[in-house]
Amino acid sequence: MLPQEIIRAKRDGGVLDPAAITELIEGLVSGRVSEGQAAAFAMAVFFRGLEHSETVALTCAMRDSGTVLDWSDLSRPVVDKHSTGGVGDNISLMLAPIVAACGAAVPMISGRGLGHTGGTLDKMESIPGYRVAPDNALFRRTVATVGCAIIGQTEALAPADKRLYAIRDVTATVESIPLITASILSKKLAAGLNGLVLDVKTGSGAFMAERDGARQLAHSLVAVANGAGLRTTALLTDMDQPLADHAGNAVEVDHAVRFLTGARRDPRVEAVTLALAGEMLVLAGLAKDLEAGTARARDALDSGAAAETFARMVAALGGPVDFLERLDDHLPRAPLQRVVAAPADGYVHAMDTRGLGLAVVALGGGRTRPQDPVDHAVGLAEIVPMGRRITRGEPLAIIHARDAASAEAAAQRVVSALRILEAAPEAAAHPVLERIGA
Missing domain, CATH: 3.40.1030.10 (Nucleoside phosphorylase/phosphoribosyltransferase catalytic domain)
Structure with missing residues (x-):
């Protein structure tokens, strides 16, 4: 089946045969399916979705695009x-x-x-x-x-996933x-x-x-x-x-x-x-x-x-x-540690957790592009938990940074990410919210 016909079928809301999905994924790995065609397929799926059987077929085809490890020689369950x-x-x-x-x-x-x-x-x-x-x-x-x-x-494990994800990303x-x-x-x-x-x-x-x-x-x-x-x-x-x-x-x-x-x-x-x-x-x-x-x-x-x-x-x-x-001798340590002081008395009611993560990225501890280098030594430590009663000047977190400028910027991000109110909040929920079985 031609790639464009597979794309057309999904674009129009059809349910793809597993063989067609396998053919498309094999073509992506071999080069018979172009990046443009893979992008069109991804967009069709984005808008039309996949049935359960189609998602299983896509998953298995991507699995089989490379090496599948065999642990049958082990006595342990894997x-x-x-x-x-x-x-x-x-x-x-x-x-x-x-x-x-x-x-x-x-x-x-x-x-x-x-x-x-x-x-x-x-x-x-x-x-x-x-x-x-x-x-x-x-x-x-x-x-x-x-x-x-x-x-x-x-590179040998699910190479089709790496190629398709790169296309989806852009x-x-x-x-x-x-x-x-x-x-x-x-x-x-x-x-x-x-x-x-x-x-x-x-x-x-x-x-x-x-x-x-x-x-x-x-x-x-x-x-x-x-x-x-x-x-x-x-x-x-x-x-x-x-x-x-x-x-x-x-x-x-x-x-x-x-x-x-x-x-x-x-x-x-x-x-x-x-x-x-x-x-x-x-x-x-x-x-x-x-x-x-x-x-x-x-x-x-x-x-x-x-x-x-x-x-x-x-x-x-x-x-x-x-x-x-x-441990202390082997792990890299940032040259500067700075305490982030609470700006007011009260309780920690909420956090912009994504904002805290971005503070680590800005320090150099994360990346915005896959090729970016990472500074392993920087980060945040002893972040105050939600629900904690704090007084003005008490530590909200300790910043591990390379220099004063990046530490100051991270401190501002931490303060902005925490919402401190006078009234006591409700007790925090258990961190395991639900179990979903087969």
Whole structure:
């Protein structure tokens, strides 16, 4: 079938045959389908949508456009998690070693930050020597011996997704739930998983700020993943404030290590991490139910087994063998730290979480273009939580910056992002808002 006929059929609201979708995706990878034709297809989908069967077909075609990993030689069940992204979301750094310490294999293929959201790979690159792009032999050996490896997407995994996303990015067709669904899941299906848990964020710092839109995306992801043969559940979680009280790269790694070692644990981070871990362990067949899975994850955390697993992963992938013991010596530190003082007495009622993320970007800790460099040392630390009673002059956050000018600009952004009122607010909701099963 000619590409233009496939485009015409979708433009006119038709339901595409799976074979036609596969042909289009194969043509995109081989060059038989031009960028203009791929853009026209994306725009047709943007306006006409896709039926469930079409989204499953698109996801599988994109998965099959490259290598599909095979972990059948492992004795461990293979599971992973995907987050739609947010501010202070360093859950992956704790979750992978917790679940691995419980007996699962977690080959976590992660991404970089773009816009106001942070990226797991940028955080891991804060660790001196850590290889986010190991060769396949080292990647597989680390997963087999340690139980987890946090790395980046290789060129061989779902190359059609990379090409189609680049086209969507410049043609205003990113915000399409079927296309977002296929993009996320094609990479996870290519990772050869037995189970997947999705952390779909909603709130002022989330990609899907409105809860209804986030819920719709979560339902689409769960339905399509299961339709493609991957057992999947999702949690809808709150991003109306940063998840951790640190936002940046090295500062979030520091936070994660102190969480794993028990030096400091935020209740919100702990709640989301253990909820996701419980889901993963049930999908892996390592826990009979969510309660048992959460309890097992907590044991791995409290016993120190998860921290030890994280340390072994870092060393196996080229990082310092004494990273946990000499954390302060190994992580990059910004030369200037500045306290942001509260301008008035009152309670923190609301946050522009996206604005806080953009403050990190402006400091140099994020990027607005994929090719931009990242300063791993800068960021925000000890961000005051919502609902906290504060007095004038009390710290709202601590800025880690390269110079006084960027610190001042970030301080203004932090003050603008926080709404302080005299009356006490209602108690904050639990950070796990909903569970969406198959």
